[in-house]
Amino acid sequence: MDELLARHRKEAKDLQNRITGMKKQATKSTRKEVNSKCQKLQDDLKIRHEQEIKELEGFVDEAQTDEVTPEKLLEQLEISEPQQTTQEVTPTPKKGRRNRQKEKLAKREAEIERMKEEARLEASKQPDLKKIEQDAIDQLCEINRLKPYDIIPDGHCLFASILDQLKIRHDDSSHDIYKLRSLACNYIRQNQDDFVPYMFDEETMQLKDVVGYTEEMEKTAKWGGELEILALSKQFDCPISIMMSGRPKHVINESGTKPELKLVYYKHTYALGEHYNSLHSI
8 A cells, every 4th residue: 555655646746747837838828728637637646546545445345345144144153052961061162263354354465465576576677768768868968969958747848848949049939839839730731741641540540630630739738749840840941850769860851951959859767758858069
């Protein structure tokens, strides 16, 4: 239970950081929608935490709620008919009655502890992907004389990273996050044929609805990806490079004529999942 509660506290803290970032980026026109989304995230997390606690406590509840059958009741009451006999019978000491509920509970607790130990042993054998990724990125940054500039880890991180790059490499401070979302989505809608390869949904095996996709991307805190990077690289006529662990630098729109925007991509370092930071020159 202690391990579960510790994880719940960490997840709640991570979510609070994410919500703080979302609210900071909200504009007057989007504040109501952002607040609603933040409340839903908090409610969903609370429901999941309560369910996980109930499931863990269920192990004990199950052990304590054995069905009482007539046979068990008779056994517990130890009903026995006295027999008439002409011979004197020496009383036989009674054996202590087994407490089956305690035995079952102890057995289940032992099984849970065994499973935990197996999980800890398995985890100790796994590579530390976070450390591997961070070490690789640190080395790449040192070679290229760059340093990551931390961006709040939320659904806006890609756009916030590009916003920071526009300021330091294009001397352009005329945009905000939702302006970049609108520019990217408008470009996608106006040039749909260029984005067909990116619109295939592997789950449904069909092309995504461009209008529905871009409306959600434009008006919410939905995570952006390669589709939006390509659109903004075309919009600002510049290459956008992405540094990542274990792969060569990925450059989008190499033919762009304006200075390159430089991002770094993380897959394992942040608790909320995939994340982009901005790269500053040293």
